[in-house]
Structure formats: structure tokens, C-alpha cells
Amino acid sequence: MTLNRTSAPKIQIIRELNFPTIEKASLSNGIPTISINVGNQEIVKIQLVFKAGMWYQSQVLQAFFTGQMLEEGSRNFTASDLAEKLDLCGAHVHQKVNRDNASIEIYTLSKHLETVMPLVADMVRFPTFGEAELKQLVEQEKQAFNVRNQQVKHIAQREYSALLFGNQHPYGSSATEESYNLLNTSILKEFHKTNYGSDNCRIFVSGKIDSSTQNLLDKFLGQEKWGNQSLPNLPEFSSQSSTNKLHYLPKENVLQSAIRLGKRSIGKSNPDYFGLTVASTLFGGYFGSRLMSNIREDKGYTYGIYAGIYPHIHDSAFIISSEVGADVAQKAMDEIRYELKRLRTESVDLEELSLVKNYMSGTFLRSLNGAFALGEAVKTLYEFNLKEDYYQNYLNTIHEMTPEKVLYYANKYLHEDQMIELIVGKK
Amino acid sequence: MINFKKYTLKNGLTLLVHFDNATPIVALNVLYKVGSRNESPDKTGFAHLFEHLMFGGSVNIPSFDQPLEKAGGENNAFTNDDITNYYITLPKENLETAFWLESDRMLNLGFSKKSLEVQRQVVIEEFKQSYLNQPYGDVWLLLKPLAYKTHPYQWNTIGKEIKHIENARMSDVKAFYKKYYNPNNAILVVAGNVDAEEILILAEKWFGEIPAGKPLANKIEQEPEQNEARFLEVFRDVPADALYKVYHMAARGTREYYIADMLSDVLSNGNSSRLYRRLIKEQGVFSELDAHITGDFDPGLFVFSGKPAEGISLESAEEKLLEEIERIKTEILSEEELQKIKNKLEASHIFSETSTLNNAIHLAIAESLGNVDLVNQEKAIYADIQTIELQQIAQTLFRLENSSTLYYRSNTKNHDAQ
Numbered sequence: 001m002t003l004n005r006t007s008a009p010k011i012q013i014i015r016e017l018n019f020p021t022i023e024k025a026s027l028s029n030g031i032p033t034i035s036i037n038v039g040n041q042e043i044v045k046i047q048l049v050f051k052a053g054m055w056y057q058s059q060v061l062q063a064f065f066t067g068q069m070l071e072e073g074s075r076n077f078t079a080s081d082l083a084e085k086l087d088l089c090g091a092h093v094h095q096k097v098n099r100d101n102a103s104i105e106i107y108t109l110s111k112h113l114e115t116v117m118p119l120v121a122d123m124v125r126f127p128t129f130g131e132a133e134l135k136q137l138v139e140q141e142k143q144a145f146n147v148r149n150q151q152v153k154h155i156a157q158r159e160y161s162a163l164l165f166g167n168q169h170p171y172g173s174s175a176t177e178e179s180y181n182l183l184n185t186s187i188l189k190e191f192h193k194t195n196y197g198s199d200n201c202r203i204f205v206s207g208k209i210d211s212s213t214q215n216l217l218d219k220f221l222g223q224e225k226w227g228n229q230s231l232p233n234l235p236e237f238s239s240q241s242s243t244n245k246l247h248y249l250p251k252e253n254v255l256q257s258a259i260r261l262g263k264r265s266i267g268k269s270n271p272d273y274f275g276l277t278v279a280s281t282l283f284g285g286y287f288g289s290r291l292m293s294n295i296r297e298d299k300g301y302t303y304g305i306y307a308g309i310y311p312h313i314h315d316s317a318f319i320i321s322s323e324v325g326a327d328v329a330q331k332a333m334d335e336i337r338y339e340l341k342r343l344r345t346e347s348v349d350l351e352e353l354s355l356v357k358n359y360m361s362g363t364f365l366r367s368l369n370g371a372f373a374l375g376e377a378v379k380t381l382y383e384f385n386l387k388e389d390y391y392q393n394y395l396n397t398i399h400e401m402t403p404e405k406v407l408y409y410a411n412k413y414l415h416e417d418q419m420i421e422l423i424v425g426k427k
Numbered sequence: 428m429i430n431f432k433k434y435t436l437k438n439g440l441t442l443l444v445h446f447d448n449a450t451p452i453v454a455l456n457v458l459y460k461v462g463s464r465n466e467s468p469d470k471t472g473f474a475h476l477f478e479h480l481m482f483g484g485s486v487n488i489p490s491f492d493q494p495l496e497k498a499g500g501e502n503n504a505f506t507n508d509d510i511t512n513y514y515i516t517l518p519k520e521n522l523e524t525a526f527w528l529e530s531d532r533m534l535n536l537g538f539s540k541k542s543l544e545v546q547r548q549v550v551i552e553e554f555k556q557s558y559l560n561q562p563y564g565d566v567w568l569l570l571k572p573l574a575y576k577t578h579p580y581q582w583n584t585i586g587k588e589i590k591h592i593e594n595a596r597m598s599d600v601k602a603f604y605k606k607y608y609n610p611n612n613a614i615l616v617v618a619g620n621v622d623a624e625e626i627l628i629l630a631e632k633w634f635g636e637i638p639a640g641k642p643l644a645n646k647i648e649q650e651p652e653q654n655e656a657r658f659l660e661v662f663r664d665v666p667a668d669a670l671y672k673v674y675h676m677a678a679r680g681t682r683e684y685y686i687a688d689m690l691s692d693v694l695s696n697g698n699s700s701r702l703y704r705r706l707i708k709e710q711g712v713f714s715e716l717d718a719h720i721t722g723d724f725d726p727g728l729f730v731f732s733g734k735p736a737e738g739i740s741l742e743s744a745e746e747k748l749l750e751e752i753e754r755i756k757t758e759i760l761s762e763e764e765l766q767k768i769k770n771k772l773e774a775s776h777i778f779s780e781t782s783t784l785n786n787a788i789h790l791a792i793a794e795s796l797g798n799v800d801l802v803n804q805e806k807a808i809y810a811d812i813q814t815i816e817l818q819q820i821a822q823t824l825f826r827l828e829n830s831s832t833l834y835y836r837s838n839t840k841n842h843d844a845q
Contacts, residue, residue, distance in 0.1 A: 003632065003633070003636070005487040005488070005527070005530075005531055005534075006487045006488070008488075008494050008497075008498075008524060008527060009521075009523035009524050009526075009527050010523075011497065011498045011499075011520075011521045011524060012518070012520040012521060013499075014499055014518055014520075018451070038449075039449065039781065040449055041777050041778075041780065041781055042777070043774075043777055043778060043781070071698070079698075079708070080699070080704060080708070082698075083697065083698035083699035083703075083704070084699040084767075086697075086698070086699075087697040087698065087699040087700075087767055087770075087771060088699075088766075088767045088770060089770060089774070090770040090771040090772075090773060090774025090775065091774070107778065108774070109773075109774050109777060136708070136711055139714060139736060139737050140707075140714040140715070140736075142737075143666070143667050143714045143715075143734060143736075143737065144714075144715070146666035146667065147562050147563075147665070147666055147667065149666070150562040150664075150665065150666060151560075151561060151562065152560070253664070254560060255555040255559050255560040256552070256555050256556055256560045286496065287492055287496070287501075288490075288492045288493055288496050296545075296549055297545060297549075298545065299545075299548075300544075300545045300546075300547075300548025300549050300551075300552065301548075301552070302549075302552055303549060303552045303553040303556050303557075323552075323556050323560070324552070325552055325555070354497070355493060355496050355497045356496075358496065358497050358498065358499050359496035359497070359499060359500075359501075361499050362496075362498070362499020362500055362501065362517055362518055362521075363499070363501065365451055365452060365499065365518055366452055366501065366516060369450055369451065369452050370449070370450065370781060370782070371781070372781075
């Protein structure tokens with residue numbers, strides 16, 4: 001029998017998620033632990049999460065450098081001791097500080113957890129914030145900043161956040177070379193003292209876990225309350241988008257311009273969020289999206305163009321971003337606006353919509369694949385204060401989308417006349 | 428331990444199946460044994476441009492991406508000096524869609540004129556975005572021709588110059604496909620919660636009838652031993668000076684290769700590594716410094732790259748780096764330091780094996796090197812390496828006459844100093 005190569009094999013549509021049980025417990029001092037026990041390998045990832053992101057800082061870079069300095073020496077270990085001992089276990093410890101939270105991520109073979117935990121506990125609770133160490137770190141970061149600052153992509157990212165949220169808002173403010181010179185150890189100590197306490201901490205565990213994992217966490221982080229015991233008040237900020245819609249930042253000698261188009265948008269807990277992500281994925285969120293098909297695959301203006309919702313805890317944004325040939329920046333902008341208008345005025349055909357739904361369900365399955373990915377998904381639930389059926393609801397909503405709903409969400413949230421435009425480079 | 432079963436189809440296609448029941452996702456990976464080292468010097472960037480054309484639709488399937496996305500799948504590809512590798516991940520239930528798509532573009536690619544025109548332009552934008560419009564983006568465009576005078580590694584996968592991509596004609600593209608995109612020059616890997624016998628049946632069904640191509644001679648002229656130190660200095664609009672120093676080393680898969688890899692770990696993997704600890708943290712000579720190997724199939728490069736700290740000249744930074752290199756040549760490592768590196772390697776192996784796709788790609792690469800068992804032998808090789816071997820390889824590699832050095836100077840810094 002000759003093979004029929006023109007028709008596609010039958011496919012199944014993913015409708016159910018097999019989300020593993022989330023195990024909730026707490027350490028003796030009350031720190032909540034949230035665990036996902038999955039995987040065949042004897043490895044574990046632990047994340048200590050503090051509400052200690054940029055939202056809580058009183059000056060730019062304070063949260064970031066507080067996080068970075070944790071590995072630069074603690075009460076019982078010098079920076080070199082810490083590095084040596086962690087490397088001897090083949091363990092990795094990273095500090096991550098974003099707009100809302102600060103976290104310490106530990107990746108280790110389970111058998112070394114007993115060695116790793118006392119090091120981490122000392123780093124988190126008793127960092128020394130040495131003057132010389134800070135000075136050196138600041139110099140390194142300043143140099144890296146100056147390199148980034150040459151790239152149109154980074155300039156656009158920084159300027160665009162300020163246009164969307166206002167340059168005094170934690171989501172819109174960013175460092176200048178000057179802000180590096182304003183750092184000192186006392187403001188980092190102060191930030192650490194206020195925000196890195198057991199009452200402001202949550203622990204997420206994923207990987208192959210047994211009772212010894214929880215016992216070790218309790219032994220090194222749970223025996224007593226530590227750090228600040230009166231939780232800091234949540235600072236309040238209100239976002240203020242630029243009222244001027246068109247922005248241009250010229251830069252000489254560039255081959256490509258960075259372009260941004262977008263507006264403030266809704267977050268994960270808004271009932272429209274799921275539907276809007278379907279509309280925005282169809283528009284610019286995957287390789288076959290309308291933006292990619294038009295601006296890369298048809299016109300060849302760019303290597304890549306992407307649109308998506310960027311949800312923070314207190315506010316969110318819809319952003320279209322790309323780097324395009326410097327001579328076609330305005331043409332690319334025109335095409336983006338054309339596509340935005342088309343999205344809200346012409347009904348999407350069912351074939352395209354069903355493709356996007358299936359693609360998104362597959363992406364769901366991929367993004368919840370493996371212990372660490374699941375751990376990350378659970379962390380998101382807690383950070384955004386979402387219910388455990390969030391992902392299943394998300395998947396259900398994707399499948400319930402219709403062309404009418406796409407039009408509705410596009411008109412409500414993605415109107416081209418409301419977008420703020422930025423071009424960095426040439427236009 | 429990465430388990431696998433190996434089969435060879437009548438048309439010469441190698442099939443490897445890896446079983447992993449911890450995931451609902453399956454990975455299908457097709458590696459073609461062609462990279463930029465197979466290009467001719469006046470038509471560089473071709474293997475990579477061709478990778479883009481592979482997404483332009485095949486004779487029976489006008490769009491590659493759409494049916495895959497419809498099946499909940501995702502795909503990507505990469506080209507390097509030695510191989511072109513395509514991979515798909517999708518829900519296990521829809522695996523046959525991946526077989527259908529990959530086999531059709533191996534059987535008969537569409538070659539639309541529009542696809543060639545647009546992808547030429549996309550690749551030119553990629554060239555600009557990654558190599559020309561980035562600070563330090565052209566470093567490898569400078570370093571490779573400095574280190575290689577004979578071997579095709581002297582050009583980058585993206586191509587020597589934009590002109591070569593602009594000049595690509597349809598006839599060149601078709602000839603390239605005919606020569607290299609054949610089952611006997613490819614390796615198919617399927618990884619996930621699958622049954623090897625069933626996969627073999629699917630592979631026979633979709634790939635079995637694709638005719639084999641002519642066997643390839645593929646003789647690549649090897650680089651003669653370098654006998655003189657090479658040096659290049661450039662000035663660019665970047666905020667800080669940078670130093671690059673490369674040494675020729677052994678081919679991938681040899682014992683010497685693994686020893687060099689370990690040497691790069693001793694020098695710069697982790698916060699306790701020598702270069703980080705001594706030259707960044709203790710002496711404050713560099714603000715960034717890294718040592719790594721290029722991982723090429725033919726003899727590749729051992730690379731040092733760094734940026735001197737504020738106020739330190741390239742010359743004195745280089746001198747300090749050379750002192751550190753001298754130390755690893757003259758003093759033998761302690762057993763503790765060796766053990767630390769072995770522990771780190773053990774951990775990174777275990778972490779890497781949690782990804783089904785990583786395992787699939789790893790298997791394909793080992794098979795294309797001619798020894799699929801390497802995926803599991805590597806661990807034993809690393810575990811067996813002795814301190815004396817590290818010292819010997821350091822002495823063999825890190826010789827002045829085996830080195831190429833690039834001073835990448837900042838125009839602004841230079842201006843300030845005047």
C-alpha cells in the first residue's frame with residue numbers, strides 16, 4: 001500500500017492535566033513549605049522566596065545587590081569557603097531578584113543536601129556585607145551595565161518600562177550608571193534586616209523528596225523565628241503611563257532598531273486573562289503567529305518578533321517587541337498596527353483558532369513537564385495567590401475560545417490607538 | 428545512564444530509541460551530518476541558511492509548522508560547525524505527526540522561490556542582530572580566521588560575510604540538499620514513554636522508502652600544527668577592553684578532549700574555580716573571565732575570554748592570566764581539587780539527564796561522532812582522569828606558538844587615556 005503523505009495523521013487534543021499532588025507543610029517556626037515530589041533522579045531543587053523584590057526597595061539596585069551579596073560571605077563562612085564547599089558538592093546556589101520577589105535557588109544531588117543546607121542557612125541569615133566585596137561587585141556590575149547599555153534591545157527594555165509604568169514606579173524605574181555609585185553596605189544591611197526574615201519566607205521544594213528533606217529544612221531554617229518579626233507594610237505605588245503615544249530615541253551607527261508597542265494590561269487573577277492570552281498568542285506568541293508570519297516570514301524585516309502579556313503581581317503589560325532592520329523600522333510599525341486592527345475587526349477563522357488552542361495545550365503540557373517545571377508552576381500559584389485548579393481552568397478556557405471572544409478581547413485590551421510606541425535606533 | 432536501542436534501516440538511516448516513562452512529552456530529533464565545515468570557502472553560511480529553508484514546506488505538506496502546532500508540538504533547529512540538528516517535542520499521543528513531517532522534508536523539500544528570498548533576508552537580519560549590532564558581536568568573526576588557516580572552521584556558521592548569503596541561488600540550494608539530506612547521512616532519535624519495536628515500525632513506515640543518497644567522501648582538510656604565536660588588535664565602539672586567547676586542542680570524543688574539558692572546569696567552572704577566585708575576586712584583575720572549549724568534532728579550540736577590571740590594562744591582565752596558566756602547567760593539582768571537579772561533573776550529568784530532549788540530542792551527537800556508547804562512557808572517562816594527565820595536557824596545549832590572541836580595544840577607553 002502506498003503511503004498517503006498528503007493527509008496528516010490523526011491527532012488527539014490535550015484536555016486534561018495530570019497535575020501531581022501539592023504537599024503543604026510548615027517548619028517548626030511557621031515557614032510554609034510547598035513541595036512537589038516527582039522524578040526518578042536523586043536530585044532536589046529548593047527555593048527560598050522572600051517578598052524582597054524591587055517593589056520594597058527605597059533606592060534603585062538595593063534589592064538586587066542585597067541578593068547578590070548573600071554569597072559574598074557570612075558569619076561562619078567566607079565567600080571563598082562558601083564557593084569551595086558548594087562546588088565540592090556540585091551544588092548550585094543562585095540569587096534571583098525580580099520586581100516583586102527575591103529568591104535563593106538551590107540545586108543539589110539529594111545526598112549532599114545535608115552539607116548544603118547549613119551553608120545556605122548561614123548565607124541567608126547572617127550575611128556580612130563586606131565593604132571590599134561590595135565595591136568589587138559594584139564595579140563588575142557597572143561594567144556589565146555599560147556593555148548592555150550599548151544594545152538597542154536593552155535601552156528599549158529600560159525606557160519602555162518607564163513609559164508604561166512611570167520612572168518612579170518599581171516596575172518602571174531602572175538603574176543608570178550613577179545609581180551604582182550610590183550603593184553602600186549599610187543600605188543593603190538595612191534591606192536585609194527588614195525583608196529577609198522567617199515570617200516573610202516561603203519554601204518551595206521539587207524533585208525526589210523524602211522525610212529527610214523536610215527534616216533538614218527544619219533543622220537548619222526552622223528551629224526558631226529569625227530576622228524581622230514585624231512584617232513591613234506593603235509600599236503603595238500607582239502606575240502612570242506616558243500620555244504621549246509616540247516615542248523615538250535616536251542612536252547612531254546601528255544596523256537594527258529595537259521597537260516596542262504595548263500598553264498596561266490585566267494580570268493572572270483577572271477573569272479575562274486566559275482569553276486574552278489566547279488572543280495575544282494567536283497575534284504574536286508563537287512561531288506561526290500573525291506577527292511572525294507577516295513581519296518575519298513574509299517581509300523578512302526581522303529575525304524574530306514577539307508579543308505577550310507580562311504579568312507582575314500588582315500590574316501587568318502587553319508588549320510587542322522586536323529588533324528590525326534600521327531602514328524598515330517604520331514599515332514594521334505600520335505592519336504591526338495593521339495586524340492589531342485586523343485582529344479586532346476581522347473574525348479569525350476556525351482553523352487558525354483551533355491551531356492556536358492545540359498549540360497552547362501542548363505548550364501547557366511541556367511547561368508542566370518534570371519536577372522543576374512543576375515546582376515553578378506551583379510557585380507561580382502562590383506568588384499570584386491563585387487556586388490549585390488554576391492550570392486546569394486555564395486549559396478549559398483555551399478550549400472554550402471562539403472567534404467572537406477573540407474579537408471581544410482584542411477590542412477591549414488590544415486597540416492599536418491605545419498603544420504606546422517606542423523606536424530606539426533609526427526610523 | 429541513558430538507555431537506548433539502535434537500529435539501521437535498509438536505506439542507511441540510523442534509528443535510536445530512548446525510553447523514559449516520567450514524561451507525557453516525546454522528543455523526535457533528526458540530525459544531519461552536515462555543518463559549516465562541509466561548505467566551500469566561497470559559499471559559506473550555507474548549512475545554516477539551509478536549516479531555515481527546511482521550514483519552508485515540503486512537496487506533500489505546504490507548511491511545516493502549522494500541522495505541528497495543531498498537534499500541540501513545538502520545534503526548533505540549530506546548525507554548528509559539524510552538524511545540523513532538528514528537534515520536535517509534542518504530546519506522546521501525537522507522535523506520528525512528527526514522523527510524517529520530518530520524513531516528508533527528508534524525502535522531498537518544497538524549494539519555493541519565495542521561501543529562499545525571505546529566508547535569505549531573515550538570515551541577514553540574524554547576522555546583523557547577533558554578530559554586527561552587538562557589542563563584541565564580531566569577536567568570532569575575527570578569532571576563527573586568526574586561529575584557522577586551512578580548516579573550514581576558519582569561518583563561522585552564520586557565514587564569512589553577508590554577501591555569501593545574498594548570493595545563494597536556488598541551484599546551489601538544491602545541490603546541497605541532494606548531497607547531504609539523505610537517510611544514510613542522518614540519525615533519527617525518538618525519546619519518551621515509547622516502545623522501541625513500535626517506533627521501529629513507524630520509522631520503517633515513514634522513512635523506510637526514502638532512497639539513500641550517494642555515499643559522501645567528506646574529506647575535510649585538517650589544520651596543520653600552529654608554529655607561531657598569532658596576534659590581532661582591533662578598536663571598536665565598546666565600553667570596555669576585552670581579551671581573547673585561544674589554543675588548538677584535541678578532537679571531540681578523544682581522551683585528550685575530555686581532559687581539556689576538565690581543565691576548563693578547574694580554571695573556570697564555578698565560584699571556587701581558579702580564574703574566578705584568584706583573578707576576579709582576590710586580585711581584582713578581571714571583571715569577567717571565562718575558560719571553555721568549543722566542542723568541535725575536528726580539533727577545536729580552548730578559549731579564554733575576559734574583560735579587565737576598571738583601570739587595568741589589557742597587557743597587565745594578560746600577564747596575570749598567563750601566570751595562572753603557567754601555574755597549572757608547573758604545579759600538579761591536589762587530589763581534593765580533582766575530586767571537586769569530578770563531583771561537579773557527576774552532578775551536572777545527573778541534572779542534564781532529567782531532560783528527555785537533552786538525552787535525545789546527546790544520543791544523536793554521540794552516534795554522529797561514530798560511537799553512540801559515548802553517552803554513557805563519558806562518565807567513566809571523566810571519573811578515571813588523573814591529576815598528572817591534566818598537567819600533561821596543560822603543557823601540550825598552553826604553548827605560546829599554539830596561541831592566538833585578540834586585543835579588542837575600546838575606542839572610548841582609548842580616547843579617555845589620551
